[in-house]
Amino acid sequence: MEKLKERIQQIKKKRPGYGEILDFYQKVKEAQANVKASLKIDPIHLKKEWKELLSKEGFSLIQKEDFPLDIESSVKLFQTLCQIGREANPHMAEQARKIEEAIDKKGIDLKKILKKGLKEERIEQDADELGLDKKFFPFLIQSSTKPSIEAGMEKLRRELDPETWLKGYCPVCGSLPFLSLLKEEVGKRYLICSYCGYEWRIDRMFCPFCSNKEQGSLHYLFAEREEAYRIDLCEKCHQYIKTIDYRKLEKSDPVLEDLATLHFDILASQKGYKRPVPNPWIT
Ligand SMILES: [Zn+2]
Ligand SMILES: [Zn+2]
Numbered sequence: 250m251e252k253l254k255e256r257i258q259q260i261k262k263k264r265p266g267y268g269e270i271l272d273f274y275q276k277v278k279e280a281q282a283n284v285k286a287s288l289k290i291d292p293i294h295l296k297k298e299w300k301e302l303l304s305k306e307g308f309s310l311i312q313k314e315d316f317p318l319d320i321e322s323s324v325k326l327f328q329t330l331c332q333i334g335r336e337a338n339p340h341m342a343e344q345a346r347k348i349e350e351a352i353d354k355k356g357i358d359l360k361k362i363l364k365k366g367l368k369e370e371r372i373e374q375d376a377d378e379l380g381l382d383k384k385f386f387p388f389l390i391q392s393s394t395k396p397s398i399e400a401g402m403e404k405l406r407r408e409l410d411p412e413t414w415l416k417g418y419c420p421v422c423g424s425l426p427f428l429s430l431l432k433e434e435v436g437k438r439y440l441i442c443s444y445c446g447y448e449w450r451i452d453r454m455f456c457p458f459c460s461n462k463e464q465g466s467l468h469y470l471f472a473e474r475e476e477a478y479r480i481d482l483c484e485k486c487h488q489y490i491k492t493i494d495y496r497k498l499e500k501s502d503p504v505l506e507d508l509a510t511l512h513f514d515i516l517a518s519q520k521g522y523k524r525p526v527p528n529p530w531i532t
Pocket of ligand 2: 460483
């Protein structure tokens, strides 16, 4: 946490415009870190045929909704995050107020929502039915279950070899990556899962969204004096992924680096490229 706070201060100095969102990020991370030590996560029993399907057919080990959740802890964290949202800015305060009101007056049972498993479409549908914001409510649900999901992913880590999967989707849960990283002197490339945070190796010339490998249709954009970041564009599917070059940046939280480089996303979007996994922090 101390390193994260230091890095946040550094970024804020350089780009004061990010101050508000980074303060919010720091508070959410602190709240998530506080529940980690006391999490109670059921073991995940992998069936033998699942592992066979993984190696033969390229299926992920589990599905998003299969992650065991610590429901009690998630509900408590949800309430803490609502409180943080209330203090963050007027828009979030309004959203948090609406959510709390819906829980009080309409008797929304968060536990029930969480017990049904986390399926994005379903959570969005729940939000819609309850007259809640279709971005902020799912964001809160996702952030309050994140510690459980990451703990589940950690349990499955030893089942996999991150160096040999080489596909555009996560071997643990099948979700798309939100970010790519370059590491070590030779610049090995890795993807990070947008859902469970698992990290796996990928070829340097490869679009994770359409599996394009043709050199001529894969380009990248970068900005002067920001050599640690770039946008990898694919001319085939017109989508992009942001890449952080950890050869040019001290080790830091990739989610934070993604959040602190929204100007790269704006640049890519102005040029007509889409980001398949939107940044969840822009609510
Ligand atoms: Zn995953
Ligand atoms: Zn592509």
